[in-house]
Every structure is written in structure tokens, then in C-alpha cells.
Amino acid sequence: MSGHSKWAQIKRQKGVTDIKRGQAFTKLANAMTIAVRHGGGIADPSVNFRLRLIIDKAREVNMPKENIKRAIERGLGKGEKGVLDEVLYEGFGPSGVALIVEVTTDNRQRTTPEIKNILEKGGGSLGSPGSTSYLFKQMGVLTIEKGDKNLDEIFLLSADLGAEDVEEAGEVFLVYTQPSSLMGIKERLEKEHNFKIESAELIYKPITTIPIGSQEKAKSILNLVEKLEAIDDVQNVYANFDIPEEFLN
Numbered sequence: 505m506s507g508h509s510k511w512a513q514i515k516r517q518k519g520v521t522d523i524k525r526g527q528a529f530t531k532l533a534n535a536m537t538i539a540v541r542h543g544g545g546i547a548d549p550s551v552n553f554r555l556r557l558i559i560d561k562a563r564e565v566n567m568p569k570e571n572i573k574r575a576i577e578r579g580l581g582k583g584e585k586g587v588l589d590e591v592l593y594e595g596f597g598p599s600g601v602a603l604i605v606e607v608t609t610d611n612r613q614r615t616t617p618e619i620k621n622i623l624e625k626g627g628g629s630l631g632s633p634g635s636t637s638y639l640f641k642q643m644g645v646l647t648i649e650k651g652d653k654n655l656d657e658i659f660l661l662s663a664d665l666g667a668e669d670v671e672e673a674g675e676v677f678l679v680y681t682q683p684s685s686l687m688g689i690k691e692r693l694e695k696e697h698n699f700k701i702e703s704a705e706l707i708y709k710p711i712t713t714i715p716i717g718s719q720e721k722a723k724s725i726l727n728l729v730e731k732l733e734a735i736d737d738v739q740n741v742y743a744n745f746d747i748p749e750e751f752l753n
Contacts, residue, residue: 527736532562533575534608535739538590540579547576553687557704564703593619594636597628598724599716601745602636604708609737618735626728639744640708643668644686646679646693647702653677661697665689676702680709710744722751 539555540547549556555576562572578588589612593605603623609615620630648658655677659670662679667689669680681689683706693699716722725745732741 528565529567529571531739534588536575537579537588538608540576594631595623595628597728599721601714601725601743602639604640604742605732606740607737608739615737622731627724640710643709644681644683645707646690646704648677649700665692708742713744713746716745716747719751722747
């Protein structure tokens, strides 16, 4: 099971809310601003696929429409001052686990030392560009409630629509797609098969994983990922660990 699917499962088992509501709004607003800017200034979510994904997530957490509007306007160069950058930090955690930390920041001189400090205190290190990204592949992922379907049924239905893989993660299935196919497959699963899709997002999926051999090592890795995710500027953390079920309790 990949680091992404394992982390999704761990959050569900712990009942982790991930981040406080105010912090969630800030992270989503920053992601929207970047999506508009990198989408050539297109603020229409029906055309800007990446923006649509983020707005959907914002609605799931009841982010106010005014906040969404301000974030989009910032992406268009209106309203708030300050330029946001999108940065991928690459590094290593305990046991040689590879990490990608996805960040939006208006001040790299603040963010870089903060991430470096957390990595080093957690038994890891900050790597150079390219040091871990080759171990991951960018993909789309749909989180689907199991309902009365089993893994084989979900796999066959999803593969028929063009999905690349399906994994089980606790109470949900994760359907992996090419980034450009994500929304099309999502809409067809919803409309043609009545699936309840909890989320749709773009991720970095590990190509290979590192087995973790003890509960102590598992705990140190998970603590590090949680601390990285708690940073305001951090959007997502991806890792290539493989932790056995018995070490998750």
C-alpha cells in the first residue's frame, strides 16, 4: 500500500481532522490563488480544472463564498498584495523515507528554514531539487465510499473508464487516474454508477515504497509528517513509507 493510501487510512483511524478550520481556509485560499495564476489567469472553474478541484474542497469544509472570491481575485492580481510562490521541497525522513512537501508561500526565507528545522528535529534532512521527486509520479486520486462494492468490482468499473489503479484504505477505495482524466472519471462514476465520491485531488504517488520494520520507527515517521502538515504554508506532504497494520495502533 502506498504512502498516500496508508496516510489516508491512518487519518481515518485516528479521526484526525487534519487542521483547524481557519488554517484550512488559509491553505485553500492560497491554493486557489496559485491555481488561477498558473491557469493563465482563468478564474472560471468550469475551464480551470485545478481551480475546480480546490473550490470543491473548499465547499466541503464550508469555506465562505467571500473567502473564495478574494482568493480568486488575488490570483488575478487584484486585492491583497504579496506574491505567492508554489514550491516543492524534497527531503528524507527516518529510515530513509522519501518526502515531497508541497508549499505555497509569500516568503521562502521564512518557510525554508522552518521546514528544514522540522525535518532535522524529526530525524530527517532537507534534500536538493530532484533528490526524491523521481521516486513519485503525479496522479489524480478519487476517494470513494465503499458502499456495497468490493475491490474487484470497483477496479473493473474504474478501469473500464480509464483509471489506472485502485487501492483499499480503511473504509474507502482510492481510484488513481492520469491527472487529465480525473474529472471525467469522477463525473462518470457519479452519474453512471451513483458512487459517492468524498474527494478528488492531484497527488504525488510513490513509485516504490520503503517497508517500516518497527512501531517506534512508524511513530517517528508519522509524527514528522503531522508536524510538516501543521505548517501554515504546507499544502500537502507525500511519503513513500509502507507501515504494517500492526504498527498503526
